[in-house]
Amino acid sequence: MVPKQLDRVKRIEPSDSLGLAEIAVWVAIVNGHPADWFDEGAVPTMAQLCRHVVVADRIATMIETTGNNATLLNLLTHQRAESDTIRRLSMALRLTPQALINHNGNKQKQGSVINAPHARFAHAS
Numbered sequence: 001m002v003p004k005q006l007d008r009v010k011r012i013e014p015s016d017s018l019g020l021a022e023i024a025v026w027v028a029i030v031n032g033h034p035a036d037w038f039d040e041g042a043v044p045t046m047a048q049l050c051r052h053v054v055v056a057d058r059i060a061t062m063i064e065t066t067g068n069n070a071t072l073l074n075l076l077t078h079q080r081a082e083s084d085t086i087r088r089l090s091m092a093l094r095l096t097p098q099a100l101i102n103h104n105g106n107k108q109k110q111g112s113v114i115n116a117p118h119a120r121f122a123h124a125s
Contacts, residue, residue: 008035009034009035009036010035011030011031011035011038012030012038012039012040012042012043012046014026014027014047014050015043015044015046015047017047018047018050018051019054021054021057022047022050022051022053022054023050025049025050025053025054026046026047026050029046029049029050029095030046033095037094038093042093045089045092045093046093048089049086049089049090049093049095052082052085052086052089053086055082056079056082056083056086059075059078059079059082060079062075063075063076063079
């Protein structure tokens with residue numbers, strides 16, 4: 001019996017316009033899904049998602065350190081907007097937990113071989 005030949009699927013690469021923090025988010029998202037989950041058409045949406053996640057993290061840090069109520073309310077408004085944008089982009093990219101579950105309530109099986117994580121970006125964080 002000869003085993004079936006598996007196709008190797010190359011993971012999408014981060015956009016050149018992303019900084020180190022955004023690349024770290026990119027790698028975490030891409031490596032957390034099967035290699036064939038994303039294609040080149042997802043690059044612009046993924047790039048925006050990574051930017052929004054980094055901004056949301058910065059806002060969260062600012063919320064923790066502010067002592068001014070007016071500033072806090074302003075930051076909370078921005079945090080809510082970032083969270084909504086992240087949610088919408090995540091849904092568009094099928095990143096939500098519901099996208100990983102089949103109609104039987106089970107996690108979908110990975111259909112392809114996963115390449116090694118983006119080794120050259122491993123120290124991006």
